[in-house]
Ligand SMILES: Nc1ncnc2c1ncn2[C@@H]1O[C@H](COP(=O)(O)OP(=O)(O)OP(=O)(O)O)[C@@H](O)[C@H]1O
Ligand SMILES: Nc1ncnc2c1ncn2[C@@H]1O[C@H](COP(=O)(O)OP(=O)(O)OP(=O)(O)O)[C@@H](O)[C@H]1O
Ligand code: SF4
Ligand SMILES: [Mg+2]
């Protein structure tokens with residue numbers, strides 16, 4: 001299989017600007033603690049044509065940042081995200097392709113409140129000559145229909161829609177650019193429970209109808225399992241495990257993946273059942289000062305002295321999987 | 333029918349506040365009669381040949397030698413005060429609006445530009461503006477008016493210099509906040525041309541706080557202009573604005589001829605208070621924390 | 625059955641808005657036994673938080689409690705003067721919010737804030753207050769508690785801040801804690817820690833809890849009884865496992881069916897059609913009727929909440945009791 005998106009050794013660091021006081025202190029020779037956040041740390045990742053890749057991990061581990069690098073919103077500090085071999089972004093001109101589009105978590109924030117839905121959907125295609133201004137209305141109707149909204153939605157403002165409908169609008173906006181790849185950053189997390197299934201189904205349908213390639217970022221492990229062909233697990237800026245969905249969920253190789261899966265609460269329908277959790281010990285370390293070696297070693301039950309020293313490399317472990325662990329788990 | 337456009341909804345809510353609605357009507361009426369003053373005043377107070385010295389300092393209700401009633405009395409030159417106030421309002425509003433609009437344009441361009449570009453340029457622009465904001469506007473205007481001399485042009489220049497920084501600060505704050513919102517990220521990831529991102533998306537969403545600042549600043553520049561004129565640094569004596577009318581009448585206050593100062597003062601206060609009431613309501617409506 | 629700790633009867637909380645009165649809570653009745661954890665689930669905007677706030681008397685204008693009664697150990701709380709309510713809040717009932725920064729003051733140390741929380745209700749020495757604060761932090765699994773008392777909230781991670789908020793809620797050993805989506809903003813791994821600790825608290829200290837959430841799985845693993853709200857009303861109640869195994873109300877059934885676990889990977893999920901109703905434009909009768917696959921003309925009249933044994937359902941055509949596939 002050919003990979004459509006190739007992420008090569010991408011790092012993204014955020015360094016907050018120094019305040020005036022700190023600048024003066026630095027000028028006077030005071031050592032200033034660096035507060036650089038290593039949001040994404042040397043990530044390699046392939047997304048194959050036509051597949052849905054799920055990206056999961058704890059809050060703050062860099063999922064959104066990686067998604068934004070792929071979608072051409074952030075310039076990577078190092079490495080690059082390639083679409084069909086060409087970088088999505090250039091240093092001089094910003095984003096260079098329209099073939100990667102993004103759907104955001106919060107449909108209340110991702111739509112401009114002052115602009116009618118029709119214009120929101122049409123402005124990108126018009127700016128990139130995908131459609132003539134004269135024909136924009138028909139074009140918009142087509143995409144509204146594709147996401148299950150009536151044609152008259154084009155004349156309304158975002159506040160006149162419910163959360164689920166807004167997310168449909170945001171999806172229509174992304175689709176109207178006729179992308180090959182859709183980066184979805186927690187697209188159902190802010191929706192009502194009863195609406196989440198509608199949007200998940202919409203993604204499934206779009207994928208069938210349009211053959212979209214997707215990066216599906218979520219912390220809801222059950223949704224990711226449902227929709228993804230493959231998953232990548234991220235921990236503190238690094239990918240720790242990738243592979244086909246079922247294999248990973250059935251037999252995780254990385255201790256972190258196992259711990260993550262174990263801490264998901266299950267629906268209890270038997271009152272006699274004694275519910276116990278297996279929380280991961282300890283806290284997510286600060287991305288300001290990630291631990292040396294394997295980032296997970298402070299919380300890992302299997303950690304050995306070596307884990308503190310060497311960064312484990314991503315190593316293939318059969319069945320299209322790979323894992324970054326010195327002591328990967330066996331089948332349960 | 334629920335109005336659907338953001339502006340329609342805004343107006344619907346605005347209407348609910350009787351006081352603000354009243355204030356808006358007062359502002360509109362004052363602006364209207366000020367604009368129409370050449371046609372509705374009995375006298376052109378700037379035309380010296382119209383003035384009759386024997387009619388000077390007459391109390392309200394006096395019927396002058398030209399045969400019409402001076403409802404608000406006359407001033408030391410025999411001007412009909414009603415006419416002088418309307419003409420004065422006209423000048424005050426004109427100066428206030430022009431200065432406000434110029435300060436708005438300059439300030440908003442600088443502030444938004446700074447927020448969009450970021451980095452060094454942003455730091456430089458904002459430092460200059462912060463520095464300027466640490467001086468009282470009146471002091472700055474006083475110095476400038478003294479240096480530039482009398483006349484409308486210098487006066488407006490002084491007012492703009494004293495006030496653009498407020499717009500720049502507000503625009504910068506609002507634009508920086510908008511820049512990090514997801515809809516701007518969405519526009520960047522499409523990608524839309526930068527010009528469109530700034531003018532179609534960021535700027536319109538920055539307008540609410542700017543409108544609030546604009547109403548307050550127009551009221552402020554009217555007051556500032558009146559202050560400068562009162563101190564003799566504003567417009568020439570031949571074109572008395574409200575501030576100068578008040579100043580001219582001031583010396584007669586103690587001799588009981590209160591009207592020469594009081595009525596222009598009342599007109600000024602009504603105008604400024606009304607604009608501020610409208611501004612308050614706009615601010616309340618736009619403040620997300622007070623929203624239901 | 626023992627006497628209930630909390631008895632809510634026909635509670636109605638309305639908000640006056642520009643578009644008329646909004647009945648956020650519209651006739652809610654339930655009770656909580658000492659030491660019991662009651663789960664409260666439902667759509668966003670269905671009135672879960674407002675129910676919690678109403679119990680605490682924390683409804684500010686334009687909202688008001690329009691009717692009904694809230695009894696804590698037999699004592700009526702509705703209509704009590706604010707000072708009496710303040711004496712109850714934090715001492716006999718406390719609340720944990722979704723966002724811990726709503727509870728924590730960023731400029732005071734954790735220890736200082738905890739001391740204030742204790743001193744609001746009794747006079748204690750500084751040493752005693754510190755000890756009690758440290759003990760509460762230990763209870764929620766914050767290691768090295770005594771030293772952490774001198775830290776400021778920003779020195780804690782999100783999950784730890786939430787645990788501090790829970791520790792503050794525990795300080796005065798309240799009989800009831802209302803938890804409003806305390807883990808929604810947290811990661812599954814931290815959520816698992818907090819669920820474990822809260823369960824232990826209920827078991828060890830006999831603290832009763834109302835656990836508000838929209839995540840059925842979380843609630844099912846901590847609560848023993850479940851209340852399901854829709855559009856300001858309770859539409860189903862009963863022992864958690866029973867309700868989730870055999871829901872009677874079509875909305876509850878729809879929610880359960882839509883869980884990804886109930887579909888083959890890659891296949892369409894079962895979805896509830898339509899969208900969450902506006903409280904201003906509720907249909908006559910059953911609020912769920914426009915979305916309900918079983919609706920018949922009779923659903924145009926409001927069904928009563930019919931209780932039978934431990935279960936209750938507000939539906940004209942409750943689903944048969946059957947095992948779920
Ligand atoms: N624009 C930014 N400036 C500074 N730091 C940032 C910025 N964006 C993200 N970060 C930091 O980078 C790290 C990774 O953030 P990111 O949003 O990618 O995490 P995430 O995995 O998407 O988390 P979540 O599940 O909470 O969305 C965090 O520590 C965050 O604070
Ligand atoms: N201060 C207020 N003024 C007006 N309406 C309010 C106010 N607070 C809540 N409401 C309304 O009351 C209804 C119930 O709100 P509530 O916060 O209880 O919902 P919820 O079930 O907790 O939802 P969520 O899951 O989103 O937290 C909503 O329609 C909400 O808009
Ligand atoms: S490398 Fe070591 S520390 Fe890291 S997960 Fe594997 S066993 Fe644990
Ligand atoms: Mg994110």
Ligand SMILES: [Mg+2]
Pocket residue numbers: 672673674804
């Ligand atoms: Mg709530």
